[in-house]
Amino acid sequence: MKRNRQDTESGRRRNEDALFSAITSLQNVAECRNFFRDLCTPAELQALVDRWHVVALLQQDLPYRRIHDLTGVSVTTIGRVARFLSSGFGGYRTAIDRTSRPHTDRHKRAAR
Numbered sequence: 001m002k003r004n005r006q007d008t009e010s011g012r013r014r015n016e017d018a019l020f021s022a023i024t025s026l027q028n029v030a031e032c033r034n035f036f037r038d039l040c041t042p043a044e045l046q047a048l049v050d051r052w053h054v055v056a057l058l059q060q061d062l063p064y065r066r067i068h069d070l071t072g073v074s075v076t077t078i079g080r081v082a083r084f085l086s087s088g089f090g091g092y093r094t095a096i097d098r099t100s101r102p103h104t105d106r107h108k109r110a111a112r
Contacts, residue, residue, distance in 0.1 A: 054081045055092055 007015075026032045036045055050073045057067045064078045085092045 051077070051081050054078055055085060055096065058082050058085055059096065 023032070023035070026035055036048070040048070050071055053071055054067055054073055054077070057070065058078075058081065062070075064075050064082075067073065067078050068075050081092075
């Protein structure tokens with residue numbers, strides 16, 4: 001990660017919060033797809049997509065080597081995803097829980 005030598009921790013946090021606010025303002029998959037296609041290089045977007053796919057495969061208790069064979073993602077990256085899935089910040093778990101709810105439940109929550 002590039003560090004701006006003049007950037008402070010609070011400045012980095014403000015910029016991060018601005019990005020996350022922009023993401024949470026998006027209202028559907030199409031808007032998210034367009035935003036991430038604008039924001040990321042194709043390789044960066046593919047890396048994010050690959051990691052999310054790895055999460056799904058880890059949830060199926062597949063061995064790392066099998067996940068690597070299916071996705072081409074390195075065993076090191078698979079291990080990192082697994083580590084954060086089990087003892088990270090809880091972001092993967094929140095997203096898994098929310099995306100595994102029936103589609104209508106998500107819309108009801110958004111409409112409130």
